[in-house]
Amino acid sequence: MTLEGRFDEERGVVRVGSDARQRYHDSRGYGYPLEGNEIALAPIEAAHLLYRGDLEAVVDDATGERLTFREFVAREPGAKFGVRFLVYADLRSRGFYLSPAAEPWVSDPPTGEADFAVFPRGKGPGDGEVEYALRVIGERTDVPADELGDGVLAVVDEESEITYFEVSRRDPTGASVADASLPNDCEATLLADRVVVWKPPLSLYETTFYGQPLEGREYDEPTLQLSLLEAAYLAERDAIDLEPSTVRERGREVEGERFERRLAVYTELRERGVVPKTGYKFGADFRTYAEVESVENLGHSELLVRVHPDDYVFEPRDLALDVRLAHGVRKTMVFALVGETGGIDWWSLERLTP
Amino acid sequence: MTLEGRFDEERGVVRVGSDARQRYHDSRGYGYPLEGNEIALAPIEAAHLLYRGDLEAVVDDATGERLTFREFVAREPGAKFGVRFLVYADLRSRGFYLSPAAEPWVSDPPTGEADFAVFPRGKGPGDGEVEYALRVIGERTDVPADELGDGVLAVVDEESEITYFEVSRRDPTGASVADASLPNDCEATLLADRVVVWKPPLSLYETTFYGQPLEGREYDEPTLQLSLLEAAYLAERDAIDLEPSTVRERGREVEGERFERRLAVYTELRERGVVPKTGYKFGADFRTYAEVESVENLGHSELLVRVHPDDYVFEPRDLALDVRLAHGVRKTMVFALVGETGGIDWWSLERLTP
Numbered sequence: 116m117t118l119e120g121r122f123d124e125e126r127g128v129v130r131v132g133s134d135a136r137q138r139y140h141d142s143r144g145y146g147y148p149l150e151g152n153e154i155a156l157a158p159i160e161a162a163h164l165l166y167r168g169d170l171e172a173v174v175d176d177a178t179g180e181r182l183t184f185r186e187f188v189a190r191e192p193g194a195k196f197g198v199r200f201l202v203y204a205d206l207r208s209r210g211f212y213l214s215p216a217a218e219p220w221v222s223d224p225p226t227g228e229a230d231f232a233v234f235p236r237g238k239g240p241g242d243g244e245v246e247y248a249l250r251v252i253g254e255r256t257d258v259p260a261d262e263l264g265d266g267v268l269a270v271v272d273e274e275s276e277i278t279y280f281e282v283s284r285r286d287p288t289g290a291s292v293a294d295a296s297l298p299n300d301c302e303a304t305l306l307a308d309r310v311v312v313w314k315p316p317l318s319l320y321e322t323t324f325y326g327q328p329l330e331g332r333e334y335d336e337p338t339l340q341l342s343l344l345e346a347a348y349l350a351e352r353d354a355i356d357l358e359p360s361t362v363r364e365r366g367r368e369v370e371g372e373r374f375e376r377r378l379a380v381y382t383e384l385r386e387r388g389v390v391p392k393t394g395y396k397f398g399a400d401f402r403t404y405a406e407v408e409s410v411e412n413l414g415h416s417e418l419l420v421r422v423h424p425d426d427y428v429f430e431p432r433d434l435a436l437d438v439r440l441a442h443g444v445r446k447t448m449v450f451a452l453v454g455e456t457g458g459i460d461w462w463s464l465e466r467l468t469p
Numbered sequence: 470m471t472l473e474g475r476f477d478e479e480r481g482v483v484r485v486g487s488d489a490r491q492r493y494h495d496s497r498g499y500g501y502p503l504e505g506n507e508i509a510l511a512p513i514e515a516a517h518l519l520y521r522g523d524l525e526a527v528v529d530d531a532t533g534e535r536l537t538f539r540e541f542v543a544r545e546p547g548a549k550f551g552v553r554f555l556v557y558a559d560l561r562s563r564g565f566y567l568s569p570a571a572e573p574w575v576s577d578p579p580t581g582e583a584d585f586a587v588f589p590r591g592k593g594p595g596d597g598e599v600e601y602a603l604r605v606i607g608e609r610t611d612v613p614a615d616e617l618g619d620g621v622l623a624v625v626d627e628e629s630e631i632t633y634f635e636v637s638r639r640d641p642t643g644a645s646v647a648d649a650s651l652p653n654d655c656e657a658t659l660l661a662d663r664v665v666v667w668k669p670p671l672s673l674y675e676t677t678f679y680g681q682p683l684e685g686r687e688y689d690e691p692t693l694q695l696s697l698l699e700a701a702y703l704a705e706r707d708a709i710d711l712e713p714s715t716v717r718e719r720g721r722e723v724e725g726e727r728f729e730r731r732l733a734v735y736t737e738l739r740e741r742g743v744v745p746k747t748g749y750k751f752g753a754d755f756r757t758y759a760e761v762e763s764v765e766n767l768g769h770s771e772l773l774v775r776v777h778p779d780d781y782v783f784e785p786r787d788l789a790l791d792v793r794l795a796h797g798v799r800k801t802m803v804f805a806l807v808g809e810t811g812g813i814d815w816w817s818l819e820r821l822t823p
Contacts, residue, residue, distance in 0.1 A: 194661035272749035273696040307548035342627040395626035398790020436752020
């Protein structure tokens with residue numbers, strides 16, 4: 116026997132009686148129990164039961180209309196209903212139970228921008244455990260940086276395919292050789308947008324991994340090219356004979372405010388024992404090495420770091436591009452969000468297959 | 470014996486006498502011949518010979534200064550000298566000869582924004598053959614779309630690594646099943662930012678590859694979800710029962726002017742026998758299939774297409790990201806530049822290892 120539901124406008128739910136509690140809630144995790152055997156379904160849950168053919172129709176007592184899946188979906192307002200339904204159905208089809216991220220569906224709902232609480236595989240709303248908070252957006256929905264939170268972000272693209280991203284706080288740490296071994300006052304020349312150091316000790320490159328040797332000039336002492344970021348950092352520590360303020364000014368000339376943000380991130384990474392090198396070939400600001408003992412035995416770089424101001428607004432398409440590329444080169448995508456006063460929030464985004 | 474050069478301010482070159490013609494020009498492709506055995510070197514060529522130790526110094530007759538590589542480089546003004554030198558030296562070290570893209574270095578210099586004419590391996594300036602026109606930029610130099618031209622773009626990143634991109638015109642063509650087989654007036658519902666077609670013939674998806682089936686509902690006729698682009702295209706051809714203007718208006722509401730540009734590109738691709746599907750997972754507008762006979766036997770998609778207005782300004786870092794990602798998934802990155810009147814210019818960018 117297929118059941119029917121009834122709209123409860125006051126609570127914004129669909130009520131189903133008969134043996135709904137046992138059939139839909141207890142055994143399959145839909146809705147929350149009302150009195151007796153009745154349960155209350157969120158519209159998204161009702162839509163899914165209609166879609167599956169488990170619920171025959173939802174009746175509007177005011178008008179007497181009997182809505183099937185098609186009418187029910189057409190009646191649901193709000194741009195988010197469609198994308199939320201697609202994600203709800205996708206996770207259900209993968210064997211997960213999930214509820215609206217709100218009481219009384221779950222007793223301790225996740226905070227922030229979550230749409231659903233997803234339960235561990237094999238568990239349901241009554242088991243008191245939430246696997247992760249899930250936020251659902253369409254690919255055209257912008258995500259302000261301050262809305263990032265631990266959990267999973269599901270993005271539904273224009274053709275209704277879903278990508279899941281795991282979002283986590285990620286403070287990079289490393290154990291690279293410390294700056295104690297830096298040289299003093301090496302002769303350096305500031306060119307248009309880079310710096311040349313003429314005769315630095317080999318260790319500046321080979322141990323602490325600053326700069327890039329000018330190739331093909333074996334007849335002479337090694338000559339290093341530094342990026343403006345490296346040069347600003349080294350000038351600040353008196354390792355090269357340029358004025359820190361001169362280098363930073365040049366940085367701002369060629370790159371604007373972005374230079375100061377990147378320098379803040381560069382500096383914090385170095386101070387955490389992580390070596391940042393340019394991420395240009397990956398379209399990022401930095402790739403990073405957590406344990407550099409020598410360039411000769413350089414390991415795989417672990418992170419791609421992109422620097423943004425902390426009021427940045429992400430477009431999901433750019434997130435997809437960054438995370439996909441990082442995944443393809445076996446690195447983790449990390450966003451460094453720099454505040455007005457230089458404080459940095461670190462977030463990683465990784466593809467997730469539920 | 471090492472030679473010395475002299476500045477010729479009038480011509481903006483460095484003159485070298487003695488046996489320079491035979492040593493540097495005839496046998497190694499530097500400069501152009503003057504009278505007798507003298508040759509004229511562009512500053513970049515003189516810098517390279519100084520760098521290699523082939524030229525001992527360049528003398529400034531006015532001041533009597535003798536400039537070695539280090540002083541010569543510090544004296545050369547202009548933001549581009551450094552990056553041009555790095556690329557010149559890199560190609561030389563790979564065994565290529567190259568000249569400034571100007572007379573009298575080459576008799577028929579490439580047009581457009583080229584910095585150098587690169588000769589085929591084993592050939593030089595006197596052989597009358599140019600392999601490609603080469604443009605050099607730093608990673609912070611923006612590239613307006615109307616400056617794209619057939620040739621090679623070398624981008625020098627902040628740490629002085631070089632990436633080479635081959636830029637070519639690329640008009641996509643294909644041989645996919647034509648639209649003659651489209652159905653008529655299928656029932657469709659416009660949701661917030663997508664469309665559902667309720668009972669289309671299977672061929673709409675399986676042969677012509679429109680839409681995406683709503684999964685997990687096998688008990689019923691197939692239900693297709695369409696993107697707004699697919700829906701606008703199909704509505705225009707009376708395949709679904711929505712008003713074309715209604716769908717396009719919705720497209721503009723959720724996506725702005727970008728929707729019209731993307732629809733122009735979508736339409737032209739379809740008319741060329743190429744099937745565009747969303748490129749969201751690759752951060753692009755479309756991935757494309759040139760020969761779709763059925764979805765069951767779908768081949769690999771060949772192109773990633775990104776749509777821009779024709780007055781768009783590219784940032785090299787974004788180019789690096791796009792081209793790298795496309796390469797990683799064995800596709801070619803194509804930019805579709807849409808003009809005010811809807812005309813489309815197609816350009817491909819591919820990584821090149823000289």
